[in-house]
Amino acid sequence: MEREFIEWLTATLPASPLLKVGLGDDAAVLNWAAAGGDLVAATDTVTDRVDFHLHEIEPRRAGHKALAVNLSDMAAMAAEPVAALVSLVLPQKGCGQRSARQLAEELFRGMLPLAEEFGCVIAGGDTNLWDGPLAVSVTLLGRVGRAGPLTRSGARRGEAVLVTGACGGSILGRHLDVQPRVREALTLRAEHGATAAIDVSDGLALDASRLAAASGCGVALDVAAIPISPDAGQLAQQTGRTPLQHALGDGEDFELVFTAPIEEAERLVAEQPLDVPVTRIGRCVDAAGLWKVDAGGRLEPLRPTGFLHGQK
Known part of the structure; x- marks a missing residue:
């Protein structure tokens, strides 16, 4: 054979x-x-x-x-x-x-x-x-690429946290029909000052926490800003979980979570130069770990849900 x-x-x-x-x-x-x-x-x-x-x-x-x-x-x-x-x-x-x-x-x-x-x-x-x-x-x-590699360890306090596309509910089909964000990443690095990145394979929350740990800082997410896939809403009707929970923890979205200086992040969000939407979802902070920002602007701990290999 x-x-x-x-x-x-x-x-x-x-x-x-x-x-x-x-x-x-x-x-x-x-x-x-x-x-x-x-x-x-x-x-x-x-x-x-x-x-x-x-x-x-x-x-x-x-x-x-x-x-x-x-x-x-x-x-x-x-x-x-x-x-x-x-x-x-x-x-x-x-x-x-x-x-x-x-x-x-x-x-x-x-x-x-x-x-x-x-x-x-x-x-x-x-x-x-x-x-x-x-x-x-x-x-x-x-x-x-010509601008050098992106790693998980390049984020710095005060930078913005952004994500391409939308997250959650990938099990309905996107986990198979993966669209790698190669061209987008090269553009973000070379033209928009991206400083750190990780692909969302195991869950937005978990992978964001990994980026934070590698960079020696914390990540505070504005959960209301997280772009939620329609698949997450559809799946939520079957599981009893919220669309946000699916967006944070499902994984296999294979979008990019990345960091960039505030001015570059604002330009990215305003101009939307990529073939996929870019959303600002948080910021890098001094306090280690993963956080969410409450209505009053205070930080609350956020559990880094997602898929951990070797665990059921």
Whole structure:
């Protein structure tokens, strides 16, 4: 199966001047001098029954998500994706009416449009079979943008906290149809003075608290300003939780929470230069931790709800 699949991949994947040695050898060789800039590396794994339910979706959506979540990590660093290594651990018997090889092909068909959109060559990977569920692991290599990397640790007291898009209710479909904010991040870093960022993978509240901890400051959220996805409202009707609770804690929105100087934040909100809305949702404060601002402007502790790996 593997030889035939590699032959199919070789015929399917587009050529790239960055790729000196590609599929079929023991390792890929990239012309990194042509890529330029510092190397940025990210890796993430998605698994059937954890990140999606393969019997309920088209495999292409699983493939899309596997690459997209890594692209979202690149976005959080304001890095340009260059090349991906994709490893598949396939169920021996395939899935439904699809054989293991057919499943593998469909997964790649879900990745290829996204790779092309962001100029990312799929340089190689690995394929294996077992009796367990599907797992897809992607290692993504990128280069730092011209303004340097964004990290979680660059926020400073007095800066504004902002978010792209809207949050909450991603389980209704957006957790699969991830839209990485790579172009937005590069623009925010180069043209709007963004100082720190994190992508909302585990929950807006939890990820904002992680940014605060890494930066050695606190984050105070104006919860009334948080942009809530219509999906959060729809989900709230089923769960009994509020739309705000879903926006704060659901995760897998893959939007960017970032910080910027106040004047830049005001300009961003006024001009809205990105293809996705930007909302100011808080500020960085001296007091460590996560806070919300009450009606009188006082700070109250806010629990950093979200998804913690290894906990139920």
